[in-house]
Amino acid sequence: MTLKRAAALAAAAGGLVLAQVAGMAVVAATGLPIxxxxxxxxxxxxxxxxxxxxxxxxxxxxxxxxxxLNLFFVPAGVGLMAHLDLLxxxxxxxxxxxxxxxxxxxxxxxxxxxxxxNPVSGGGR
Amino acid sequence: MSAVxxxxxxxxxxxxxxxxxxxxxxxxxxxxxLLAAVPVVALMLxxxxxxxxxxxxxxxxxxxxxxxxxxxxxxxxxxxxxxxxAGGPLFLAIGAGSLTAVGCALALAWGLGAAxxxxxxxxxxxxxxxxxxxxxxTSAGLPSLAAAIVIVTGVVGAVIGPWMLTRLGIQDPRAxxxxxxxxxxxxxxxxxxxxxxxxxTFSGAAMGIxxxxxxxxxxxxxxxxxxxx
Numbered sequence: 001m002t003l004k005r006a007a008a009l010a011a012a013a014g015g016l017v018l019a020q021v022a023g024m025a026v027v028a029a030t031g032l033p034i035x036x037x038x039x040x041x042x043x044x045x046x047x048x049x050x051x052x053x054x055x056x057x058x059x060x061x062x063x064x065x066x067x068x069l070n071l072f073f074v075p076a077g078v079g080l081m082a083h084l085d086l087l088x089x090x091x092x093x094x095x096x097x098x099x100x101x102x103x104x105x106x107x108x109x110x111x112x113x114x115x116x117x118n119p120v121s122g123g124g125r
Numbered sequence: 126m127s128a129v130x131x132x133x134x135x136x137x138x139x140x141x142x143x144x145x146x147x148x149x150x151x152x153x154x155x156x157x158x159l160l161a162a163v164p165v166v167a168l169m170l171x172x173x174x175x176x177x178x179x180x181x182x183x184x185x186x187x188x189x190x191x192x193x194x195x196x197x198x199x200x201x202x203x204x205x206x207x208x209x210x211a212g213g214p215l216f217l218a219i220g221a222g223s224l225t226a227v228g229c230a231l232a233l234a235w236g237l238g239a240a241x242x243x244x245x246x247x248x249x250x251x252x253x254x255x256x257x258x259x260x261x262x263t264s265a266g267l268p269s270l271a272a273a274i275v276i277v278t279g280v281v282g283a284v285i286g287p288w289m290l291t292r293l294g295i296q297d298p299r300a301x302x303x304x305x306x307x308x309x310x311x312x313x314x315x316x317x318x319x320x321x322x323x324x325x326t327f328s329g330a331a332m333g334i335x336x337x338x339x340x341x342x343x344x345x346x347x348x349x350x351x352x353x354x
Contacts, residue, residue, distance in 0.1 A: 016192040023195070034337045037194035041333050044198035054199055062199035065192065066325065069315035070157040071139045072190045073276065075183025077162035078135070078169070079176060080273045093237030098274060099281045101230035106286050106308035107293060109222025109331075113300040116214035 008057035015058060016065075019044040126172065131165075131182030138164045151319050153287045158312055159280055190311070197314075197329035204326040211299055215327070218300070219335050222307040227343070275310065282309025283316035302327025307335050 023040025026032070032039070048054060126134075142160035149155040169179055201208060208215070234244055286309055290301050298321050305313035306328030314332050318325030 013192070016195045019195045019198075020191040033340045035194075035340060037191040038333050038336045040191070040195040041198050041201075044195050045202055048198060048202040054202060059199055062196035065189065065196045066200070066315075066318055066329075068139075069193055069311055069318070070143075070161075071136075072186050072193060073158045073279065073312055073315075074135055074139055074161045074165070075180070075186050076273075076276050077158045077280070078165050078179060078183060080162070080276055093234050093239045094243065094274065095277065096237060097230045097233035097239070098277045099285075100233060101226045101228075102278050102282045102308050103285060103289055104229050105222045105226025106282060106304045106313075107289065108225040109218040109307040110290055110293065110295045110300045110304035112221040113211075113214045113218035113303045114295060114297060116217045117211055117297075117299070 005057070008055070009061055012055065012058040012061040015047075016044070016061070019047070126174065126178075128178070128181035128185075131174075131179050132185050134168060135161070135165055135183060135186065138162075153284050153316065156280055156284050156312075157315075158276070159284070193311075194333070197333060200322060200326040201330055201333075204323060207299070207323065208326065208330050211327075215299075215303055215331065216334070218303045219307050219331050219338065222304060223335050223339060226308055227339075227346075276312075279309050279312025282313045286313060287316065287320070298324040299327045302329075303331045306331030310335075 020037055020040035022043050023038070024036030026043070027034060027036045027039050138161040139157065141164070142157040145160055146152075146155040146157050165179075168174075169176075231244060282305065286305055287301070290304060295301055295304070301320065302317045302324040305317045305324070309316070310332050314325060314328040317328035
């Protein structure tokens with residue numbers, strides 16, 4: 001990896017963090033109840049639209065982060081263990097409620113998308 | 126063991142998990158979050174380590190969730206014409222899927238006799254972990270329980286969801302992405318990116334929009350529900 005490439009990647013990482021911090025600042029200043037990271041996502045989208053193209057280093061870094069998105073959820077997965085007592089107390093009710101509702105919600109979302117985006121058989125739009 | 130050691134243990138477990146997942150042809154059942162958590166928990170039990178100790182190391186990885194969420198802007202910008210063209214169906218799908226999931230979860234848990242504070246934690250289950258933690262905190266739920274619920278949601282959605290969608294005849298990568306992102310947040314989105322870049326993009330967009338909509342609507346909805354009951 002060349003020095004120039006390392007600098008570009010560092011700048012891209014800085015850009016992502018800056019967008020997140022800016023998003024959190026906007027949320028704190030306006031009192032909007034939306035998550036700071038999601039506000040950061042919108043700011044980054046606006047910045048890319050203004051820039052007109054995706055810098056190569058940012059594209060590579062985003063691909064790396066999103067390819068390993070699962071990694072960042074592993075500590076929370078381990079954290080399940082700390083709450084096994086609560087889960088065991090309300091356990092059966094919770095697991096059934098979570099599992100069933102997730103799958104029902106997913107099926108409804110997919111069905112509505114297909115229905116709404118197919119004007120021939122769905123009659124949506 | 127120190128926090129840094131547990132961070133390294135988590136990284137090693139994750140690398141082992143993606144190795145196993147790759148060998149299994151990235152089958153949905155070989156979910157990396159699940160595969161990686163098992164050896165870490167086993168080692169914690171073997172060494173008598175508390176979750177509080179582990180969390181000091183694990184917290185280093187949670188820091189990346191924010192920038193990773195911001196990084197979703199890149200595929201979203203790249204596929205913007207497709208996402209924009211499907212804007213109407215996307216919003217309808219997110220609204221319908223999100224309301225169905227929250228309503229269904231609350232009704233089932235209440236019907237099966239869960240405690241009221243568990244119900245408050247259950248409500249924001251469809252959004253990504255830090256987002257759900259924030260919502261549960263302002264609504265006086267138990268943040269850590271909310272996090273646990275979010276993980277179960279994501280893993281169930283990412284493991285069973287793709288199989289269910291195929292069985293239902295949903296082939297359109299946009300529809301699959303919208304459904305995975307709406308119902309199973311970041312873990313569903315990680316799975317969606319394994320299917321294709323387009324599926325992942327729609328999943329990320331659905332997750333973000335759902336996060337915004339849930340944060341705006343949920344507090345009002347909860348006040349209304351608990352005032353009625």
